[in-house]
Amino acid sequence: MVEILHKDLSYGINGILFQVHNSLGRFCKHNQYGDALEVLLKENNIKYKREIEIPIYFKEIKLTGNILDFLIEDAVVLDIKCKKEITTKDYVQMKRYLKATGKELGIIVNFADKSLKIVRILDKK
Numbered sequence: 001m002v003e004i005l006h007k008d009l010s011y012g013i014n015g016i017l018f019q020v021h022n023s024l025g026r027f028c029k030h031n032q033y034g035d036a037l038e039v040l041l042k043e044n045n046i047k048y049k050r051e052i053e054i055p056i057y058f059k060e061i062k063l064t065g066n067i068l069d070f071l072i073e074d075a076v077v078l079d080i081k082c083k084k085e086i087t088t089k090d091y092v093q094m095k096r097y098l099k100a101t102g103k104e105l106g107i108i109v110n111f112a113d114k115s116l117k118i119v120r121i122l123d124k125k
Contacts, residue, residue: 005105005122006075009046013072014118016040017109021116030082033111034069037080041072048072054100066100077106086110086119098123 004010020036034050041048054066070078077097081090086108094106104124110117 006073009073009076010105010107010120012044012046013076013078013107016044016046017118018116021111024111026112026114028082028111030080033080033082037070037078041070046072047074054097056100066097068097068101071101071103075103075105077101077103079106079108081108081110082112083110084112086117091119091121094121095123 016037019040020033024033024036038048038050049071050069052068052071053064054068055062055064056066057063068077069080072078077094079090079094079097090108094108098104098106098121104122106121106123108119108121110119
């Protein structure tokens with residue numbers, strides 16, 4: 001049987017994502033979805049960090065440019081999208097975030113589609 005990584009936390013996050021989408025619909029801005037998510041994460045006592053920079057290093061030189069939308073419970077990287085569809089570029093971006101943070105689970109959510117799109121990305125060590 002396949003074990004789901006961070007099963008309970010993932011289930012809770014998905015529920016919050018659906019609440020936001022059901023309430024706001026698909027035509028809001030990125031930061032509006034982020035603000036709504038933040039409200040619900042607080043209400044559900046879920047610990048998170050928002051819009052944090054995660055550097056990578058090359059020959060002891062700090063390279064910047066990776067900004068996470070959310071790091072939830074120091075376990076799940078959440079990336080918000082508001083566009084026609086999730087692309088390979090989004091997948092590659094999440095893999096970069098997971099590698100930079102050392103986390104194993106990333107969730108990409110696209111609010112702009114008619115139905116909410118949630119994609120789980122794993123980076124098993």
